[in-house]
Amino acid sequence: MSSTTANMKTPEVIRKRGNKDKMILAIIGYVTLTVLAIFCIFPFILVVSSSLSEESTIIEKGFQIFPSAFSTEAYSLLFKYPEEMLRAYGITISVTAIGTLFGLFLTSMTAYVLSRRDFKWRGRFSFFFFFTTLFSGGLVPWYLMIVNYLHLKDTLLVLILPLLMNVFYIIVMKSFMSSIPDAITESAKIDGAGDFRIFMQLIVPLSKPALATIGLFIALAYWNDWYNALLFISKSELMPLQYYLYKMLGNMDGMRKAMMASGAVVNTDLPTESLKMAMTIVATGPILLAYPFIQKYFVTGLTIGAVKG
Amino acid sequence: MERGFKMKQKQHGFWDDVKKYRSLLLMLVPAVLFFLLFAYIPMSGIILAFKQYDYTGGVFGSPWNGWDNFKFFFNSGDAWRVTRNTALYNIAFIVVNNVVQIFAAILLFEVAGKWFRKITQTVLFLPYFISWVVVGAIAYNLFNFDVGTINVLLKGLGMQPVDIYNTASYWPVILVVVSAWKTLGYGTIMYLAAITSIDTEMYEAAEIDGANIFQRIMKITVPNLMPTVIILVLLAIGNVFRGDFGMFYNMVGNNGLLFSSTDVIDTFVFRSLTTSNEIGMSAAAGFYQSLLGFVTIMLANYAVRKYDKDRALF
Numbered sequence: 219m220s221s222t223t224a225n226m227k228t229p230e231v232i233r234k235r236g237n238k239d240k241m242i243l244a245i246i247g248y249v250t251l252t253v254l255a256i257f258c259i260f261p262f263i264l265v266v267s268s269s270l271s272e273e274s275t276i277i278e279k280g281f282q283i284f285p286s287a288f289s290t291e292a293y294s295l296l297f298k299y300p301e302e303m304l305r306a307y308g309i310t311i312s313v314t315a316i317g318t319l320f321g322l323f324l325t326s327m328t329a330y331v332l333s334r335r336d337f338k339w340r341g342r343f344s345f346f347f348f349f350t351t352l353f354s355g356g357l358v359p360w361y362l363m364i365v366n367y368l369h370l371k372d373t374l375l376v377l378i379l380p381l382l383m384n385v386f387y388i389i390v391m392k393s394f395m396s397s398i399p400d401a402i403t404e405s406a407k408i409d410g411a412g413d414f415r416i417f418m419q420l421i422v423p424l425s426k427p428a429l430a431t432i433g434l435f436i437a438l439a440y441w442n443d444w445y446n447a448l449l450f451i452s453k454s455e456l457m458p459l460q461y462y463l464y465k466m467l468g469n470m471d472g473m474r475k476a477m478m479a480s481g482a483v484v485n486t487d488l489p490t491e492s493l494k495m496a497m498t499i500v501a502t503g504p505i506l507l508a509y510p511f512i513q514k515y516f517v518t519g520l521t522i523g524a525v526k527g
Numbered sequence: 528m529e530r531g532f533k534m535k536q537k538q539h540g541f542w543d544d545v546k547k548y549r550s551l552l553l554m555l556v557p558a559v560l561f562f563l564l565f566a567y568i569p570m571s572g573i574i575l576a577f578k579q580y581d582y583t584g585g586v587f588g589s590p591w592n593g594w595d596n597f598k599f600f601f602n603s604g605d606a607w608r609v610t611r612n613t614a615l616y617n618i619a620f621i622v623v624n625n626v627v628q629i630f631a632a633i634l635l636f637e638v639a640g641k642w643f644r645k646i647t648q649t650v651l652f653l654p655y656f657i658s659w660v661v662v663g664a665i666a667y668n669l670f671n672f673d674v675g676t677i678n679v680l681l682k683g684l685g686m687q688p689v690d691i692y693n694t695a696s697y698w699p700v701i702l703v704v705v706s707a708w709k710t711l712g713y714g715t716i717m718y719l720a721a722i723t724s725i726d727t728e729m730y731e732a733a734e735i736d737g738a739n740i741f742q743r744i745m746k747i748t749v750p751n752l753m754p755t756v757i758i759l760v761l762l763a764i765g766n767v768f769r770g771d772f773g774m775f776y777n778m779v780g781n782n783g784l785l786f787s788s789t790d791v792i793d794t795f796v797f798r799s800l801t802t803s804n805e806i807g808m809s810a811a812a813g814f815y816q817s818l819l820g821f822v823t824i825m826l827a828n829y830a831v832r833k834y835d836k837d838r839a840l841f
Contacts, residue, residue, distance in 0.1 A: 236739060248638060252647075254647075255651060258653055258711060276674050281676045331554050347558065353820075355573050356814055357800060363572065379565070383562070414550055414553075417554070445773060464663070464777070494664060
């Protein structure tokens with residue numbers, strides 16, 4: 219406001235006014251952030267409480283924030299005949315493990331070469347990779363390549379390969395490795411170590427923080443992937459978790475048939491709505507459980523990306 | 528140039544370099560192969576946009592049909608609709624998401640409580656971690672006509688339930704809110720990092736000069752944040768013709784009633800490929816999107832370069 223009047227007042231008055239402003243801001247801050255936090259977490263609470271509601275109450279009254287009739291029926295039904303769900307879990311876990319391991323290895327190996335200042339063609343190769351983020355052939359040629367030429371439809375490999383490498387991760391990894399002093403590579407070279415050995419034995423251990431972050435980004439992408447399955451998987455035994463959930467959400471009739479065939483339920487008493495929500499929770503569970511512990515690695519990844527991306 | 532190249536070759540030829548860098552080159556082989564197979568070779572498939580695809584002929588054996596695929600795409604009216612939707616949604620996402628994220632980051636920086644800050648940050652970041660399929664399930668929980676939470680609340684207030692999945696006009700608002708929800712934590716953390724890197728001496732100096740906290744935010748935090756905002760927004764504008772397929776597909780699916788306000792280029796191409804099997808036309812639409820995307824990203828990068836050379840993509 220008017221700084222002249224403020225300046226004429228004693229420092230205490232200024233401090234008092236400053237404190238009042240800070241109070242106002244603190245109130246705005248706490249209230250707004252709490253509202254935003256509730257906005258972010260509310261849907262999760264809603265799904266959890268819906269999954270724990272009795273089906274008849276849902277049909278009668280709809281999904282409720284506080285279930286008026288508590289029931290774990292949906293979960294017990296899920297765990298009574300868990301074969302399909304477990305198989306989907308198995309696919310997702312294998313794909314995530316294999317994909318993350320190879321993806322991380324190849325990403326960091328590529329990034330290391332591109333970070334080597336003495337490598338004559340590092341600029342050209344960097345451009346070769348980077349250009350793919352600027353221009354692409356689009357969905358159709360990519361799809362036909364995978365289906366008609368690589369013949370990967372309905373294979374486990376099609377869930378792994380398309381997500382294996384990502385230019386953005388290579389760039390983040392490269393900028394991290396560029397901060398490792400050249401002297402390390404050079405002195406190892408003088409000692410007669412080969413490039414691959416230098417990478418494996420010196421660079422990889424020094425890059426642990428970046429590897430953890432990028433590894434988790436890759437793992438999350440695999441865990442949450444449903445797109446490649448949507449395009450390329452038609453066999454139910456190869457369905458990863460998220461795609462299985464997608465299928466089930468859209469096709470409860472299929473689920474009913476499967477459950478009736480296995481003798482779990484008769485047509486009338488399948489708790490469709492609560493079951494959908496329970497499946498959502500079970501499919502998200504591991505992420506929600508691991509989240510508090512892995513979150514900080516993502517934060518570092520984002521800030522590396524923001525500064526140097 | 529040619530002479531220089533020849534001279535160089537005499538003392539130190541191309542193959543000498545290959546030999547010198549052979550182990551580094553070998554280490555690049557998997558990545559090069561990967562991007563050849565999944566990016567460069569498929570680029571040659573762009574020719575499909577000019578062909579009448581048939582399964583026996585494949586990509587290279589199918590007969591040419593000139594611009595027919597493009598004519599079909601543009602004359603159907605779909606081209607304009609999906610282009611407009613893609614661009615408008617992305618612009619709305621950029622504006623709303625950035626405003627909310629900056630606002631949240633500033634508040635998060637100013638509030639005192641350390642544990643409060645930590646917990647809030649953790650909660651805001653949560654939606655980033657779940658798949659779009661799960662978001663689709665949440666949307667179903669909220670918007671379903673018979674049992675959805677929103678209609679439960681409306682009925683509880685004695686109001687008429689709304690048929691959200693059959694009303695196209697609700698969706699622009701819904702999708703903007705969902706996008707803000709999913710990206711809030713991600714963006715807030717990026718902006719918070721930018722605020723944290725602002726020199727604290729500036730704040731101290733401002734305080735001594737008698738600036739109140741709101742003045743400090745408006746005169747120091749916001750201006751210092753602007754370079755980051757401008758760069759991130761320009762880069763986002765570069766991708767304004769790329770729709771988030773996962774989002775649109777899981778929120779809307781193949782619900783034709785909503786296409787007028789929700790169909791984007793990516794969902795359109797996907798549908799033409801998988802359900803109506805119009806390979807040539809969807810390749811044409813995909814090529815059109817790639818070209819648009821390429822031009823906008825080049826323009827955006829040019830703008831970033833003008834603004835701050837170090838932060839340009841290339």
